[in-house]
Amino acid sequence: xxxLCVAEKPSISKSITNILSGGQFQTRSxxxxxxxxxxFSYPHSRANFTVTCVAGxxxxxxxxxxxxxxxxxxxxxxxDAPIVTEVAPDKKAIADNLTAEALKAQQLMIWTDCxxxxxxxxxxxxxxxRRVKPGIIVKRARFSAIISQQIHHAAQHPVELxxxxxxxxxxxxxxxxxxxxxxxxxxxxxxxxxxxQITGVVSYGPCQFPTxxxxxxxxxxxxxxxxxxxxxxxxxxxxxxxxxxxxTPFTWSRGHLFDFSVAYALYVGVLEDKMARVTKVTKKNTKxxxxxxxxxxxxxxxxxxxxxxxxxxILDIAxxxxxxxxxxxxxxxxxxxxxxxxxxxxxxxxxxxxxxGAFASSLRDGGGFSQPRRGKNNxxxxxxxxxxxxxxNLTGDEKRVYEFITRRFLACCSKxxxxxxxxxxxxxxxxxxxxxxxxxxxxxxLEVYPYDKWNGKELPDFEEGATFVPSVCELxxxxxxxxxxxxxxxxxxxxxxxxIGTDATIAQHIDTIIDRExxxxxxxxxxxxxxxxxxxxxxxxxxxxxxxxxxxxxxxxRRETERNMVAVCQGTKTKNDMIVEAVEQxxxxxxxxxxxxxxxxxxxxSHIDRDSRPGEGGNDRNGGPRPGGNN
DNA sequence: GCAAGGTC
Numbered sequence: 001x002x003x004l005c006v007a008e009k010p011s012i013s014k015s016i017t018n019i020l021s022g023g024q025f026q027t028r029s030x031x032x033x034x035x036x037x038x039x040f041s042y043p044h045s046r047a048n049f050t051v052t053c054v055a056g057x058x059x060x061x062x063x064x065x066x067x068x069x070x071x072x073x074x075x076x077x078x079x080d081a082p083i084v085t086e087v088a089p090d091k092k093a094i095a096d097n098l099t100a101e102a103l104k105a106q107q108l109m110i111w112t113d114c115x116x117x118x119x120x121x122x123x124x125x126x127x128x129x130r131r132v133k134p135g136i137i138v139k140r141a142r143f144s145a146i147i148s149q150q151i152h153h154a155a156q157h158p159v160e161l162x163x164x165x166x167x168x169x170x171x172x173x174x175x176x177x178x179x180x181x182x183x184x185x186x187x188x189x190x191x192x193x194x195x196x197q198i199t200g201v202v203s204y205g206p207c208q209f210p211t212x213x214x215x216x217x218x219x220x221x222x223x224x225x226x227x228x229x230x231x232x233x234x235x236x237x238x239x240x241x242x243x244x245x246x247x248t249p250f251t252w253s254r255g256h257l258f259d260f261s262v263a264y265a266l267y268v269g270v271l272e273d274k275m276a277r278v279t280k281v282t283k284k285n286t287k288x289x290x291x292x293x294x295x296x297x298x299x300x301x302x303x304x305x306x307x308x309x310x311x312x313x314i315l316d317i318a319x320x321x322x323x324x325x326x327x328x329x330x331x332x333x334x335x336x337x338x339x340x341x342x343x344x345x346x347x348x349x350x351x352x353x354x355x356x357g358a359f360a361s362s363l364r365d366g367g368g369f370s371q372p373r374r375g376k377n378n379x380x381x382x383x384x385x386x387x388x389x390x391x392x393n394l395t396g397d398e399k400r401v402y403e404f405i406t407r408r409f410l411a412c413c414s415k416x417x418x419x420x421x422x423x424x425x426x427x428x429x430x431x432x433x434x435x436x437x438x439x440x441x442x443x444x445x446l447e448v449y450p451y452d453k454w455n456g457k458e459l460p461d462f463e464e465g466a467t468f469v470p471s472v473c474e475l476x477x478x479x480x481x482x483x484x485x486x487x488x489x490x491x492x493x494x495x496x497x498x499x500i501g502t503d504a505t506i507a508q509h510i511d512t513i514i515d516r517e518x519x520x521x522x523x524x525x526x527x528x529x530x531x532x533x534x535x536x537x538x539x540x541x542x543x544x545x546x547x548x549x550x551x552x553x554x555x556x557x558r559r560e561t562e563r564n565m566v567a568v569c570q571g572t573k574t575k576n577d578m579i580v581e582a583v584e585q586x587x588x589x590x591x592x593x594x595x596x597x598x599x600x601x602x603x604x605x606s607h608i609d610r611d612s613r614p615g616e617g618g619n620d621r622n623g624g625p626r627p628g629g630n631n
Numbered sequence: 632g633c634a635a636g637g638t639c
Contacts (some may be wrong), residue, residue, distance in 0.1 A: 009638060034639065056638030063633095070632065078633090090639095117637055173636075180634030188632075205634050319639080331638090505636065 003042070004105035005051040005141070005155075006098065006125050008112040009099070011322075011329060012146065013053035016111060019151045020049060020212040032093040037101065044156055049102055051111075058095055061089035061173050063181070075185040076590060079178050079583050087128070087141045087419050089291040095128050102129035107137040110161055111154075113381040116569065120169035124129030126161065144380040145338050167575035168568035172561060174579055180205045183552075187539075187592070190597060197608060198535070203516055206558050207501045210519045211509045211542075213553035214494050216532045216540040218486045227479045231263035232256035233270060235433050238471035239460050241265055247471070248460060250426055250433035256478065267475040270429030275467040279432075280425040286438070288454045290445040292335045292375045293384030294408050296503035296551045297496045299330070305489040306451050307400050308526050311507035317401045318385070326391040327405050331504045332382035335375025341383060343372070343413055355403075356410060368444070372412040384412075392563045404451070411449035412445055418442040419454070424462045428470065435459060453588055486530040488521075498555040499562050534607035541607075546593060 007013040013036070017025055021040035028037040038051045067073050067081040087095040102108060108129050112118035126138050139158035143150045181203035191202050220361075235250040257263040292298070299318060300311035307314070318330035336341065347369070352362035362368045372384075386409040391402050422437040426582075437459025446452060486494075491510060495501055501509045510530075513519045518536030521528050532540070540553040550556040564582070567573035 054638080059634070075633090113637090121637065169636080173634085176634040176636085178634090182633085184633040201632050201634065207635065323639085502636070504638085508635085 001047045002105040003047045003107045005109045007053040015053045015146045030097045044062045058091045075182045078182040099132045102133045110140045116165045119165035123166035168565040171575045171578045207509045208553040209553045212513045227483045230256040234474045234476045236472040250435045255430040273429035276428035278466045279427045280461045282423040286419045286421040300490045301492045333379040370415045411445040415444040417446045423432045538604030538607035542603035545599045
């Protein structure tokens with residue numbers, strides 16, 4: 001018997017082959033230069049295995065020819081127009097390989113990633129194979145990590161494909177297409193003739209619009225910001241340490257107050273006292289936790305913050321490093337290492353490095369090793385991102401991304417930084433103040449992870465019950481600071497939290513709203529801020545003005561889609577019900593949007609016009625203030 | 632010329 005195993009991508013088919021064959025296999029090339037077929041016998045199942053793969057989705061959904069041209073129909077018809085499913089043009093060789101191999105096999109075993117998309121891709125593979133071999137037996141291998149014992153178990157105890165999950169994804173695909181195309185064509189066809197500035201597509205998408213919404217919403221907060229004055233009592237003691245005057249400042253436990261008369265009354269009360277009393281001195285061990293194992297979203301967030309590269313660029317570089325075999329698969333939600341994961345040999349590979357080799361060897365030989373922290377997420381398909389080989393010849397940004405991934409990994413495998421914290425509490429005139437000191441005892445992971453800062457702060461000795469005359473006691477004032485515009489790192493975090501996009505697509509959505517000129521990046525020093533263009537503000541505000549209870553530029557609608565997908569996965573809702581309900585809902589919104597589109601037009605007009613008034617900087621679609629600082 | 636999700 002021949003069993004045809006199909007994985008979601010080349011790396012997995014290779015790993016599965018290595019494990020199941022014990023290294024004894026033949027390789028055949030295919031018409032696709034990224035895909036290989038591997039043959040070997042698998043005595044446990046008394047079968048010959050052929051392992052191959054696809055590269056993500058093979059099928060593509062689009063409207064039938066009758067509705068494909070932009071002016072072929074009223075965009076509203078796209079909510080019901082026929083949709084055809086066909087092999088994507090660039091996946092022809094992959095599909096042909098599947099059918100050719102299926103013809104030789106009696107059983108088809110699906111080895112795609114064990115997530116919703118994987119289940120849907122599995123269903124695509126089944127569909128393609130059954131076109132040429134309707135009777136082929138279909139099984140599903142279920143695995144949660146690419147480790148020998150699990151892969152053998154999956155091969156020997158296959159389950160059934162989960163068509164609920166596959167249907168949930170199918171529903172999302174169809175809805176995104178209908179909604180995206182209908183609104184995009186409507187917006188573009190309405191706005192383009194009215195504004196010479198609008199030359200490209202005015203796209204709408206259920207992920208890109210909420211993404212734009214986040215940028216506009218922060219921009220509005222910055223615009224609406226009114227600085228507020230506050231007051232606080234500043235208390236300090238000067239020590240004469242061998243002639244050097246050193247001031248120890250104390251923080252008021254009330255923080256600061258916005259009411260001057262209250263702050264002033266308290267201050268006057270304080271001044272009546274002559275001496276401050278040390279009420280409590282607390283000394284305790286403290287630690288600064290090492291970072292969690294690295295996920296895709298975290299790589300993009302901290303990478304763009306620390307390395308000043310765009311999230312998309314970081315992911316592209318990580319992908320390339322992966323292709324070269326330097327790092328593990330870069331798209332993962334997992335922030336915990338499997339207990340059986342062989343960390344030691346990966347650490348050993350880094351001993352050769354000039355910069356962090358000594359640290360790696362201290363982990364390996366010097367007892368510096370500590371099991372990584374376990375986060376809460378596991379996608380059951382890929383481990384956290386880690387270096388898989390030592391790379392000594394990288395340059396430029398590739399080198400910096402590899403260095404970050406490697407230092408992060410070594411930091412995860414070392415110990416938390418240890419310190420000793422002293423808190424001195426003081427009472428003066430009925431008010432409480434405190435000061436904190438920190439002595440760093442062991443830097444541990446900080447030695448290899450310079451991206452985290454932890455500074456010690458010396459505090460003179462204070463004894464409980466002691467009294468002193470403060471050197472400084474003043475009522476000082478300050479003002480609240482303007483919030484900053486969003487950085488790409490901020491936006492990645494907000495999208496992740498709101499479930500907009502996935503780890504692999506978040507960066508793409510950000511690029512899309514920049515490509516469409518809804519948002520314009522602006523450099524302020526080395527930090528890149530995202531500023532909505534006048535056009536983007538006009539669109540987002542225009543839709544807000546229409547008064548949907550769940551605006552098209554807010555995240556709720558996408559959250560509903562997600563909830564419905566979960567219901568379809570659980571079998572409490574059918575794919576058709578989900579599609580019909582959502583289509584009805586969006587049809588209503590479309591009609592409402594179209595009849596009230598004058599509001600969007602006037603909102604876009606007022607913003608673009610404001611921008612192109614003579615003498616005010618031309619019509620580069622860019623408006624708004626300079627990014628606010630954080631201090 | 633439309634979407635978002637896989638993958639390269």
